[in-house]
Amino acid sequence: MSAQNIAPELQQPLFEYLLRLGDDRLILGHRLSEWCGHGPILEEDIALANLALDCIGQASVLLKEAGTVEGQGRSEDDLAYFRDAIDFRNLLLVELPKGDFGFTIVRQFLFSTFSYFFLEKLQQSAHKPLAGIAAKTFKENLYHLRHSRKWLVVLGDGTEESHQRVQNALDELWGYTEEMFYMDQVDEALMNAGIAVDLQPLKEQWLSMVREALQEATLELPDPDVYQHQGGRTGFHTEHLGHLLAEMQILPRSYPDARW
Amino acid sequence: MSAQNIAPELQQPLFEYLLRLGDDRLILGHRLSEWCGHGPILEEDIALANLALDCIGQASVLLKEAGTVEGQGRSEDDLAYFRDAIDFRNLLLVELPKGDFGFTIVRQFLFSTFSYFFLEKLQQSAHKPLAGIAAKTFKENLYHLRHSRKWLVVLGDGTEESHQRVQNALDELWGYTEEMFYMDQVDEALMNAGIAVDLQPLKEQWLSMVREALQEATLELPDPDVYQHQGGRTGFHTEHLGHLLAEMQILPRSYPDARW
Numbered sequence: 001m002s003a004q005n006i007a008p009e010l011q012q013p014l015f016e017y018l019l020r021l022g023d024d025r026l027i028l029g030h031r032l033s034e035w036c037g038h039g040p041i042l043e044e045d046i047a048l049a050n051l052a053l054d055c056i057g058q059a060s061v062l063l064k065e066a067g068t069v070e071g072q073g074r075s076e077d078d079l080a081y082f083r084d085a086i087d088f089r090n091l092l093l094v095e096l097p098k099g100d101f102g103f104t105i106v107r108q109f110l111f112s113t114f115s116y117f118f119l120e121k122l123q124q125s126a127h128k129p130l131a132g133i134a135a136k137t138f139k140e141n142l143y144h145l146r147h148s149r150k151w152l153v154v155l156g157d158g159t160e161e162s163h164q165r166v167q168n169a170l171d172e173l174w175g176y177t178e179e180m181f182y183m184d185q186v187d188e189a190l191m192n193a194g195i196a197v198d199l200q201p202l203k204e205q206w207l208s209m210v211r212e213a214l215q216e217a218t219l220e221l222p223d224p225d226v227y228q229h230q231g232g233r234t235g236f237h238t239e240h241l242g243h244l245l246a247e248m249q250i251l252p253r254s255y256p257d258a259r260w
Numbered sequence: 261m262s263a264q265n266i267a268p269e270l271q272q273p274l275f276e277y278l279l280r281l282g283d284d285r286l287i288l289g290h291r292l293s294e295w296c297g298h299g300p301i302l303e304e305d306i307a308l309a310n311l312a313l314d315c316i317g318q319a320s321v322l323l324k325e326a327g328t329v330e331g332q333g334r335s336e337d338d339l340a341y342f343r344d345a346i347d348f349r350n351l352l353l354v355e356l357p358k359g360d361f362g363f364t365i366v367r368q369f370l371f372s373t374f375s376y377f378f379l380e381k382l383q384q385s386a387h388k389p390l391a392g393i394a395a396k397t398f399k400e401n402l403y404h405l406r407h408s409r410k411w412l413v414v415l416g417d418g419t420e421e422s423h424q425r426v427q428n429a430l431d432e433l434w435g436y437t438e439e440m441f442y443m444d445q446v447d448e449a450l451m452n453a454g455i456a457v458d459l460q461p462l463k464e465q466w467l468s469m470v471r472e473a474l475q476e477a478t479l480e481l482p483d484p485d486v487y488q489h490q491g492g493r494t495g496f497h498t499e500h501l502g503h504l505l506a507e508m509q510i511l512p513r514s515y516p517d518a519r520w
Contacts, residue, residue, distance in 0.1 A: 029297075036293035036312060040511055041337050042320045045293075046313055052296060053309050060302045077301050101511070251300055251361075 006069060006127075013189040014127065015070045016089065017196055019079070020186075020233060022062030023090035026080055027241070028111065029055030030248055031098045040101055047147060051108070054140040058133070065129050081252040085241045092232040093176035095241040102155050102162065103169040108148035110173060113209050114180045115141045117202045126194035149213050156217025167219055174222035179230040180206075266329060266387075273449040274387065275330045276349065277456055279339070280446075280493060282322030283350035286340055287501070288371065289315030290508055291358045300361055307407060311368070314400040318393070325389050341512040345501045352492040353436040355501040362415050362422065363429040368408035370433060373469050374440045375401045377462045386454035409473050416477025423478065430474075431482045438488035440466075 006014060032052035039045030063076035093111060098104050119141055122134035155162040181199045190196030214221055231237065266274060292312035299305030323336035353371060358364050379401055382394035415422040441459045450456035474481055491497065 033296035033309065036296040036309065037290040037316075037508055038511060040515070042316060042323075042340055046316055046320070049293065049296065049309055049313050049316075053306055053313075056297075056302060056306055056309075060306070063302075080302055248297055251298060255300070 007193070010189060010193055010195070011069060011071070013186045014195065015066055016186045017190055018062055018066035018069060018130070020089040022059045022066055022076075022079070023088050024094055024111075025055040025062065026059035027088070027090045027244065028094040028107075029053075029059055030244060031094065031096075032104070032108075034098045035104065044101075048104070051144055051147070054144065058137050058140065061133050065133065068129075077252065081249045085237050085245055086235045088232075088235065088237060088241060088245070090232050090237075090241075091176070091179050092229050092238055093173065093179065095232070095238060095244060096173075096176065097240055099169065100165060102166040103173070105148050105151045105155065106166060106169040106173055108144060109152050109213065110177055110210065111180070112141055112145035112148055113213075114177075114202070114206050116145050116209075117205045118197055118199070121197040121202075124194075125196070130195065152213055152219075153217045156214070156219045163218065166217070170214075170219060171222045171226075175226045176229055178228035179232060182230055182233050184233070267453070270449060270453055270455070271329060271331070273446045274455065275326055276446045277450055278322055278326035278329060278390070280349040282319045282326055282336075282339070283348050284354055284371075285315040285322065286319035287348070287350045287504065288354040288367075289313075289319055290504060291354065291356075292364070292368075294358045295364065304361075308364070311404055311407070314404065318397050318400065321393050325393065328389075337512065341509045345497050345505055346495045348492075348495065348497060348501060348505070350492050350497075350501075351436070351439050352489050352498055353433065353439065355492070355498060355504060356433075356436065357500055359429065360425060362426040363433070365408050365411045365415065366426060366429040366433055368404060369412050369473065370437055370470065371440070372401055372405035372408055373473075374437075374462070374466050376405050376469075377465050378457055378459070381457040381462075384454075385456070390455065412473055412479075413477045416474070416479045426477070427479055430479060431486075434482035435486045436489055439490040439492060442490055442493050444493070 029052045032048055032055060035045065035048040036052070037045065039048050059080070060076050063079040067074040067076060067079055091111075093107065096107070099107075115137075119134045119138040123131050123138060125131040125134065152166065155166045157163070181203050183199050187196045187199070191198055211221060289312045292308055292315060295305065295308040296312070297305065299308050319340070320336050323339040327334040327336060327339055351371075353367060356367070359367075375397075379394050379398040383391050383398060385391040385394065412426065415426045417423070441463050443459050447456045447459070451458055471481060
């Protein structure tokens, strides 16, 4: 479906929606890619790099579709490399520094569990290109979920040190989970047209799957009243995103006209 | 084939030989992985990460086999993470810093062209596990060769700046190519047993394929009398390998007993 087939009043919300989904995966993929060559074991190095590749690949198609919907000739590379932090729409959760291996695993598990329920619904989106992307992404995400859940249990139910590290990561990350369910007029406009997913009902499902995994991993559910950070969906980011973008964008920005 | 099936006098040379092949790919893979999240375009980010994954995967099976042949219970992770620079056997070519995109492409092209002819022969190795690894690696390498050759031509026959950068990279890297054909008593002992490949006849084939690609890329063949560095095969490395290993090994060395 090209931009022409979209009702004019939905064009801007859909562009925003695609940026949100694409940026989540671009930034998370970048954080995962920081493990390249730094995994705890060779096998895990390969696994984390595969996760990073999946995320960046997903971001690439989502941002490409965003460019199409916007209809101003911006490519996925333009969107990835030539926007500033304030124009990024990713969750704060995914921009936090990669931390230790346990932190990376807990973040991945929390996000992949959310994505599991989200992508399941998104496959019914009335915007066909988005439904198609969701179907492909759902399969990749299933692997991410299984992989991170497995490690969550191994580390949580592992040594005293690995247990404590993962519990700390979980407590720290918990304050960034509520934002996954953030909705505003962008979602509302698109939900009315059958394009976006209602995130409200996903929360209980998410919590229930998380609770089950934490139990198996002998981890404690964090304080439900912890302060919940948000802002990413509307462009208010932590300082970490700026540093990440500086690193990610330096090459294309230094040679904007290079014929790669 | 386990260590028991190898003639005792061949055990040490074969261990060395496997280290040479495994270390080339481990270190090159690490250099490629430094591009993760830093490619000039999203598509190339993914491609370079895939190359890195292939190389690290190849290293993993080669070092695992090295551990088996050595027969002292060392795993591929022990060999990757708990050896010092002096015990690494990789070519100096692959340890040089990643440089700019053109440098990375030229190095990959030079190495993949060599590997093309080398792996073709290695598939006939009398050491069956090695022949099997060679067959799988040959296919992956074919993709690396095509990918890097394509970029070599695009950049060489591209803008004035991209042409000059690639020519400079080629001139700098040329002094590290002779080492690819280095042979000593390790190779001799194994060649007599039909296990190792005679590198001598490969040189003309390699040069001929390189010459052809340079011509298409409008690049000049470097001065054939340039000083040729070597030492990597016997543990004499540039300072760059030490820095790379420090980064690669810090995590496993900091938590040697972690149950990952």
